[in-house]
Amino acid sequence: MIEDILGLGCDILEVERLENLLRKGRESFIKRVLTTTEIAEYERRADKSAIRGTLYIATRYCAKEAFAKAMGTGVGEHFSFQDLSVLNQGSGQPILVYSEKLTLWLESKRAFAHVSISDEQNYAMSTVILYSKTIS
DSSP: OEEEEEEEEEEEEEHHHHHHHHHHHHHHHHHHHSOHHHHHHHHHHHHHOHHHHHHHHHHHHHHHHHHHHHHTSOTTTSOOGGGEEEEEOTTSOEEEEEOHHHHHHHHHTTEEEEEEEEEOSSEEEEEEEEEEEEOO
16 A cells, blocks of 8 residues: 655644634634534533643644645635544544545545644644555
């Protein structure tokens, strides 16, 4: 099996910038960027610590932006923030879960993706690699 890199995306966000955005319109920003599954997890984390909640939003935002960059299209052309959930496996490893629309687009390209996210007190970042597999 041969793997071809289709795209690589990276995004970084200063947490203070996100906090300023959230002060202006927390609820509308969260509803625009996070899926309902992600909102439930955000609320769980935010109940424990405000910064944990903020970092959760930041890492999900970065992952979705990085995914769009890997696609080479940006958010809005082939998918919206609501078409992609960034969840965690039991081990903590982040995984991407796609809407039906985004799944069809990925299948048409024979594309798969891997995501990595990280955060520190002042920054959140994510990298996404989009690749295809062909049988040789």
